[in-house]
Amino acid sequence: MKKQLFTILFASSLLFGGCKDYLTEDPKGSVLPATFYKTSDDLNAAMLGIALSYNLAWNQTGGMAITFGSDDITTHAGGNKKGFSDFDTFQPNSSNDRMTLWWDNFYKTIKSSNALIENYEKATEASAADKDQAGGVGYFYRALNYFFLTRTWGAVPMPLQFSLDQKSNSTPEEIYAQIVEDLKKAETMLPDAWTGPRRQNGVDILPTAGSAKSLLANVYLTMAGWPLKKTENYALAASKAKEVIDNSQKWGYTLLPSFDQLWDKDYQFNKEAVFGCYFNKNMPSIWTYGDNWGNGSQLGPPNFAPGEEGGWDEAFGEINFYNNFPEGPRKAATYQKDYFIKNDPKNVVDYTKLTHKHPYFMKYRDDESYDPATHKMNDWWGNATVYVIRYPEVLLTYAEAQTMSTGTADATAYEALNKVRRRAGLKDLEAGLAKDKFQAAVIAERGWEFAGFEPAARWFDLIRTETVAKANANRGTGELTLVGKPDDSSHSFYWAPIPIIK
Numbered sequence: 001m002k003k004q005l006f007t008i009l010f011a012s013s014l015l016f017g018g019c020k021d022y023l024t025e026d027p028k029g030s031v032l033p034a035t036f037y038k039t040s041d042d043l044n045a046a047m048l049g050i051a052l053s054y055n056l057a058w059n060q061t062g063g064m065a066i067t068f069g070s071d072d073i074t075t076h077a078g079g080n081k082k083g084f085s086d087f088d089t090f091q092p093n094s095s096n097d098r099m100t101l102w103w104d105n106f107y108k109t110i111k112s113s114n115a116l117i118e119n120y121e122k123a124t125e126a127s128a129a130d131k132d133q134a135g136g137v138g139y140f141y142r143a144l145n146y147f148f149l150t151r152t153w154g155a156v157p158m159p160l161q162f163s164l165d166q167k168s169n170s171t172p173e174e175i176y177a178q179i180v181e182d183l184k185k186a187e188t189m190l191p192d193a194w195t196g197p198r199r200q201n202g203v204d205i206l207p208t209a210g211s212a213k214s215l216l217a218n219v220y221l222t223m224a225g226w227p228l229k230k231t232e233n234y235a236l237a238a239s240k241a242k243e244v245i246d247n248s249q250k251w252g253y254t255l256l257p258s259f260d261q262l263w264d265k266d267y268q269f270n271k272e273a274v275f276g277c278y279f280n281k282n283m284p285s286i287w288t289y290g291d292n293w294g295n296g297s298q299l300g301p302p303n304f305a306p307g308e309e310g311g312w313d314e315a316f317g318e319i320n321f322y323n324n325f326p327e328g329p330r331k332a333a334t335y336q337k338d339y340f341i342k343n344d345p346k347n348v349v350d351y352t353k354l355t356h357k358h359p360y361f362m363k364y365r366d367d368e369s370y371d372p373a374t375h376k377m378n379d380w381w382g383n384a385t386v387y388v389i390r391y392p393e394v395l396l397t398y399a400e401a402q403t404m405s406t407g408t409a410d411a412t413a414y415e416a417l418n419k420v421r422r423r424a425g426l427k428d429l430e431a432g433l434a435k436d437k438f439q440a441a442v443i444a445e446r447g448w449e450f451a452g453f454e455p456a457a458r459w460f461d462l463i464r465t466e467t468v469a470k471a472n473a474n475r476g477t478g479e480l481t482l483v484g485k486p487d488d489s490s491h492s493f494y495w496a497p498i499p500i501i502k
Contacts, residue, residue: 036119037116037119037120037122037123038122038123038124038125038126039123039125039126040123040125040126040127040130042123042126043116043120043123043126043130043131043134044130044134044198046112046115046116046120046134047116047134047137047198047206048198048206049112050109050112050113050116050137050138050141051205051206051277052294052295053105053108053109053112053294054105054109054141054144054145054277054294055277055278055279055294055295055297056101056105056108056293056294057101057102057105057106057109057148058277058297058299058386058388058455059277059279059293059294059296059297059298059299059386060101060297060298060299061084061098061299061303061314061315061453062083062097062098062099062100062101062102063098063099063101063102063105064453064457065083065084065086065087065096065098065099066087066092066099066102066152066459066496067087067457067458067459067460068084068085068087068088068315068459069087069088069090069459069462069468069472069486069493070457070458070459070462070468070471071318071320071321071458071462071471071472071474071475072317072318072321072447072451072452072458073315073316073317073318073451073452073453073458074088074315074316074317074318074358074479074480075088075313075314075315075316075480076313076356076480077089077480081313081314083096083097083098083099084098084314084315085480087099087496088479088480089480089481089482089483089484090482090483090484090485090486090493091483091484092493092496092497093497094497094498094499094500095499095500096496096497096499099152099496099499100499100501102148102149102152103149103153103499103501104501106145106146106148106149107145107149107164109141109145110141110142110145110146110159110164111162111164112141113137113138113139113141113142113145114138114142114159114160114161114162114164115138115162116134116135116137116138117135117138117139117142117160118161118162120134120135120138121135132189133189133190133191135185135189136185136186136188136189136190136191136207136209136212137186137190137206137207139182139183139185139186139189140182140183140186140190140207140211140212140215141207142160142182143178143179143180143182143183143186143212143215143219144215144388146158146175146178146179146182147179147215147218147219147222148455149175150172150175150176150179151222151460151463152495152496153495153496153497153498154172154227154494154495155169155170155171155172155175156169156170156175156498157169157170158170158174158175158178160178172227172228173228176219176223176228179219180216180219180220183212183215183216183219184216186207186209186212187209187212187213187216188209190207190208190209190211190212191208191209192208192209192210192250192251193208193251194206194208200269200278201269202252202269202271203252203269203270203271203273204251205278207275208251209251210244210247210248210250210251210253210274211274211275211389213240213243213244214241214244214274214275214389214393214394215275215389216240217237217240217241217244217394217397217398217401218237218389218393218397220233220234220236220237220240220401221233221234221237221397221400221401221464222460222464224237224401224404224464225463225464225465225466226463226464226465226466226491226494227491231404234400234401234404234405235401235405237397237398237400237401237405238398238401238402238405241394241395241397241398241401242398242402242412244274244394245394245395245398245416248391251274252271253271253272253274253391253394254271254272254391255272255391255392255419255420255423256270256271256272256423257423258329258333258423259329259330259333259334259423259424260329260332260333262333262363262387262390263333263362263363263364263365263366263384264366265366265367265368265370265383265384268383268384268385269385271391272387272390272391272392273385273387273389273390273391274387274388274389274390274391274393274394275387275388275389276385276386276387276388276389277297277385277386277388278385279294279295279296279297279382279383279384279385280295280296280383281295281296281297281379281381281382281383283295283296296381296382296383297364297381297382297383297384297386298380298381298382299364299382299384299386299453300363300364300365300366300367300370300382300384301364301365301366301367301369301370301377301379301380301382302377302380303315303364303453304316304360304361304362304363304364304365304452304453305336305360305365305375305377306339306354306355306356306360307355308339308340308341308342308349308354308355309339309340309341309342309343309375309376309377310343310376310377311360311377312380313355313356315361315452315453316356316358316359316360316361317335317358317359317360317361317451317452318358318475318476318479319358319359319476319478319479320474320475320476321447321451322335322358322359325448325451326424326425326426326448327425328424328425328426329424329425330423330424330425330448330449331424331448333362333363334361334362334363334448334451334452335359335360335361335362336351336359336360336361336362336365337350338350339351339353339354339360339375340374340375343374343375343376344374345373345374345375357478358478361451361452361453363452363453363454364382364384364453366384367379367382367383367384368382368383369381369382386455387454387455387456388455389455389456390450390454390456392419392420392423392449393446393449393450393456395416395417395419395420396416396417396420396442396445396446396449398412398413398416399413399414399416399417399438399442400413400438400439400442400443402416403435403438403439403442404435404439407435408435409433409435409438413438414428414429414431417429417441417442417445420445420449421445424448424449429441439465443461443465443467446458446461447461463494466488466491467488468486468488468493468494469485469486469487469488470488472486
């Protein structure tokens with residue numbers, strides 16, 4: 001069944017391949033949206049094509065470069081890593097070669113989403129339910145991509161048509177209003193569960209009503225912080241997150257028993273995923289079709305492995321954040337402890353003996369080509385799931401939003417937070433904390449839970465809570481020297497420079 005899913009993704013990608021400049025160039029091809037949509041199969045191909053398109057934003061490290069200004073992840077300045085290190089040291093410019101992965105593929109996905117939104121009702125041979133669900137998929141993906149775009153670049157173009165002909169920028173407030181509008185539609189149009197190849201091992205590949213509600217809760221939480229500071233949205237975030245928590249059984253959401261299972265190749269499909277990007281590298285190669293290669297991922301195993309084990313040294317953990325990370329099974333699953341020089345298990349060192357003298361992340365490492373006995377990687381092309389939304393994010397969103405909206409962390413907020421802590425091997429949080437201290441505890445918990453390369457990046461929490469400079473004040477002497485100076489009052493370096501699109 002998994003092969004069937006990605007066969008459909010492969011075929012649909014040929015219909016909706018994009019151009020290099022997604023804001024200026026008109027789409028070309030023999031099949032255009034206006035004539036394509038007719039049957040339920042057409043809608044299905046369009047939906048899965050959008051999913052494949054979105055995968056392209058997450059099957060490389062590139063776009064996440066913009067989050068390297070956080071205090072949990074860093075890199076080195078050698079070789080081809082300058083695009084990452086420029087963000088890490090607060091000196092990015094519009095020519096940065098890494099961030100364009102997000103810009104290009106987010107707008108590419110928006111283009112296809114706009115096409116679906118404009119045309120799903122024209123599928124005269126599809127059922128009303130199929131048309132409604134397809135429209136929900138289009139609204140969800142459009143909202144999701146604009147959410148990442150505005151958190152990354154602030155004011156950006158917000159075209160709502162397939163042509164992407166808008167040249168002027170929309171403000172963050174305008175973009176957030178559209179995101180909320182789209183998600184309110186998506187949560188009523190999407191199903192609670194999909195059928196057929198759109199559901200694998202009991203896990204939905206496409207977004208569901210639960211996915212839309214979870215994303216909307218996070219959007220409300222973000223709107224309550226910088227730059228909008230609509231603090232009344234804390235209550236909206238709490239209400240929407242609680243709706244997901246109270247109905248978690250409907251969508252099957254739960255915490256996996258062990259944190260390390262999230263990164264086990266045998267748990268590619270699991271109940272903690274509220275929404276994710278799924279890959280199958282064993283599908284036929286489509287390199288000849290330009291940038292349509294979303295069936296596989298190069299996030300693992302080599303990206304976050306040390307050169308001493310044949311890895312690419314793409315990124316690793318900042319030392320002070322690592323040292324302050326609470327010990328337990330979560331930390332053990334997040335970071336590598338023992339390193340095998342030249343893949344020799346008899347030549348074991350810790351991170352201080354490596355070239356870059358930093359702890360490396362274990363997330364995304366386990367794959368069918370990875371040998372845990374030697375740490376040898378036989379392929380750079382993998383299948384690891386990228387969790388765009390995990391259930392712990394919903395729990396922590398509720399804990400923070402309930403507290404900030406009422407001024408007091410009640411028993412339900414503590415329980416939501418403590419569920420995440422218990423799975424991590426930590427004691428329950430001290431009771432009776434003041435509002436601000438409880439929020440700080442939630443932000444810290446989010447940092448540990450999603451450390452490293454995860455879409456729920458700590459960087460976005462630092463921005464919305466205006467603590468980028470504060471977090472970097474604790475930067476260790478072993479890190480790259482900062483060139484720019486972030487400021488939590490002027491918000492310098494909070495947003496990435498708009499890329500130059502060639």
